[in-house]
Amino acid sequence: MNIAVIFAGGSGNRMNTKSRPKQFLELNGKPILIYTIELFDNHPDIDGIIVVCLESWIPFLEKMIRKFEINKVVRVVPGGESGQDSIYKGLCAVEEYAAGDNTIVLIHDGVRPLITEEVITANIRKVKEVGSCITCVPAIETVIMKNKENPMDIPKRSDTMIARAPQSFYLKDILTAHRKSRKDGITDFIDSCSMMRHYGYELGIVQGPMENIKITTPTDFFVFRAMVEVHENQQIFGF
Template identity: 50%
Template sequence: MVTALIFAGGTGQRMNARAKPKQFLELHGKPIILYTLEHFEEHPEVDNIVVVCLESWIDELKLWLKRYDFRKITQIVSGGTTGQASIYNGLKAMEGSCQQEDIVLIHDGVRPLINKELISVNIDKVKKCGTAITVEPVIESVIYSEQGDLINAVPERSQMYIAKAPQSFRYEAIWSLHQKAQQEGLLAVDSAHLCNIYGVELHMVISPPNNMKITSPADYYIFRALYEARESQQILGI
């Protein structure tokens, strides 16, 4: 079984959106999170979807899901104070329905410009290798500095990548790591970082272009332009 775990528990403080969290900002009358969820809802290999949402917005999300007739969403879970805590809550909620070898794709609710092929490649990679971390090659030099002033290293750019999403695993493997981190009070940037800390072998999947995370007002306007460009390509064939 394949489950998509979509976490959208953040308040979007960098967005400066006073009325709504970033995942509920609308484009053409539909919240960003629904654009994200549609990719998993429509994918034939995804069996069900678990959403981690701000508790105060769960009822609002349910109304939107009903309006757009989503069928695969089996649970909506309250988010935590961090992304890591939200993922923990989602994985915990899946305990009763997931088997050890089931595949879970962990994805940001505000990363709506993925595609069917990326989801498929993630699933195939986990089947073959046990892990699949979506990455994007860097296009500029990366600087490493221990103190934030002196440059300690400039790594070879051809070896550098940016972590994206989905980040995909066997359920028992990633759930056990999140439990361990919770017990030890360990904080990680994302699940890939958590796996790296605990020495888990990670395998890469190359991201398609524009797999962006919407965290600021500028990101929203870029998303709108890219989405409308995609729509024009489909309608006009350009």
């Protein structure tokens, strides 16, 4: 089975919103999170969706799931004390729902509503090929790396990519890594691919679209709004 784990547990402090977390901000009457969920709900190869949500917002999310006729959400679970802990809770929910050696999980940010069906398909295919998939985009600006040995190392831009989402794995592998990190007391992995790399797993890469941004700031929201308008115009005018 192919299960999407959509993380929507953040409070969105950088968005400076007062009334609601960023994942529930609305565009054309629809929350950002629902835009994201719909991408997986409409994909023919996705068998189920687990959403990890701020506990106090679960009733609202369940109402939105019904309103927008989302069919594949099989469970909504409350988030944990950190992003890493929240993802682990989501993975445990997948284990309860669809445990199996061939179960693939696609871990995705609830505030990345601009991925495509092709990216989801490529993630599933790449996991079957090499055991994992990290969606990336090319670095379009210079990246500066700081470390003790070399205070300012500047890699070639052509050798550098930026990790985004989905980040996809066999369920058994990512759960093993999470449980090792909990046993080792490591609670600050920035994302799933960092954890998997730390524990020696091979990482496959697919290139996603540049517009696959994470909506974190007001500027990001304006970009999202513009992209939705572009897609709507394409449907109406055919360009």
